[in-house]
Amino acid sequence: MADNPVETLLQLAAGHYLPRCLHAVANLGVADALDNTPQPVSALAQATGSDPAALDRALRILSANGVFEFRGGCVVHTPESLMLRSDHPQSMRSLVRMFGLPAFWASVGQLEYSIRSGQPCADKVLPGGIWGYLAAHPDDSRIFDEAMTSKAHGQIQGVITAYDFSIFSTIVDVGGGRGHLLQSVLSEAQQASGILFDQSHVIEQAAGMASDRLRLQPGDFFNDVLPAGDAYLLMEVIHDWDDTASKTILTSVRRAAHEHSKVLLIEAILPDDPGPNWPRTLDIAMLAIGGRQRTLPDYSQLFSQCGLAMTRAIDTGAGVSIVEASPIQADQPPNGAVARL
Ligand SMILES: C[S@@+](CC[C@H](N)C(=O)[O-])C[C@H]1O[C@@H](n2cnc3c(N)ncnc32)[C@H](O)[C@@H]1O
Incomplete structure (x- = not known):
């Protein structure tokens, strides 16, 4: 919570941009591109096929929330960003990607429907509800099952x-x-x-x-x-x-x-x-x-x-x-x- 009500509401109202940056960075594999050697954002952008200035902005807001750190003009890992690496023994990369799956994110956009009706908004956007959708979409299902495995670790x-x-x-x-x-x-x-x-x-x-x-x-x-x-x-x-x-x-x-x-x-x-x-x-x-x-x-x-x-x-x-x-x-x-x- 911020110090004043306006800041609190601003942060809450636009809070969804922060997880979207996290989802994108997990999808791009930025944490995998960074090992123990500090890297400039330009190197990470090149390794992940992203725009250096835009990636810099995404990493700035993530680092303000403890995921990655800027040190001497370079990016280094924090315990949180390390867990976005695919090879981390308790990797949370798939879990983060799961929450950001386009189909799941589309249902988040319909949440007001659930609050009004008490009914699952996922059923509005995912044919067959979440389980029917996953059964019909093997790539998303793989991310979901990996996410459950990493969550359970x-x-x-x-x-x-x-x-x-x-x-x-x-x-x-x-x-x-x-x-x-x-x-x-x-x-x-x-x-x-x-x-x-x-x-x-x-x-x-x-x-x-x-x-x-x-x-x-x-x-x-x-x-x-x-x-x-x-x-x-x-x-x-x-x-x-x-x-x-x-x-x-x-x-x-x-x-x-x-x-x-x-x-x-x-x-x-x-x-x-x-x-x-x-x-x-x-x-x-x-x-x-x-x-x-x-x-x-x-x-x-x-x-x-x-x-x-x-x-x-x-x-x-x-x-x-x-x-x-x-x-x-x-x-x-x-x-x-x-x-x-
Ligand atoms: C949230 S996941 C939990 C997975 C695992 N127990 C864990 O905690 O990591 C829910 C599980 O229920 C399974 N499931 C959903 N509907 C099912 C059904 N009708 N019959 C059997 N399993 C089902 C899903 O495939 C999924 O593996």
Whole structure:
């Protein structure tokens, strides 16, 4: 927030130019063109096929926000710009590019429609909604799946440290993308085997993950029977959907589960804190596609309508919580006390 209301509103009203510069610089591969040696903008412009003066202006505003730094007339990396490199172990380049995909950006332009109607504006501009669009556009789908992998990198270590997966024999990752979470979980839970369940075009991209411990199962979680398992992982899946669709998915999980199975949602929980935070921003991205971020009481209520009871929520310290639920047994009261760890 700026010091005065006029500046605050100016920055907010025109704030979208800043992420557009970030998207462009990620698309152009500027961070890849810069190694440990400081470079003049002209060299970066030549390496990326961009206009030197215009690139200079884009890098100036990015550096004012911590992405790249100007030092002695040259550009150097900051920790943030380093993560835009394709070869960074926790590269966020694809994630940044995903938010800037022309089709996604077109839906951001229609956000007022969502705010007026409560309906997903993405459905107005993307034929078949976001998932139908991605299924029909392999290049964008590749960026999306890479983005999910890179987004999850930062979260997975927290998840596998926070939860003991070794108690399970069969772990099903529902909507698991390219299997990045399941693979890490299986490396911790050496006795377990896993089933990666996702749409067929996503599973095709995950072919290299298959092993004698990791089975790939293409399918549609709205229409197909889910595999039997002791644990069901759903990482940032339920937040994509409204309550009605979420109940369909969770009811299907409940149907496939046995009485001692655990359902583990991995989600960024909407905090009580009124200040700016990532879950609140993500909630607007979800509004655009028809989903929502939720509070813990929201999840507890959702579970209770699907034959599940929330048992605990574990903050992984990596921006996401593991929200655990168990099937409600016939003799169990519908809403037990929930431990928050
Ligand atoms: C936001 S991504 C999350 C991916 C992964 N769990 C992660 O956190 O990195 C949502 C996933 O749900 C999958 N998905 C969407 N609709 C689906 C459907 N009808 N059936 C199965 N998977 C679906 C997408 O393909 C995508 O991989």
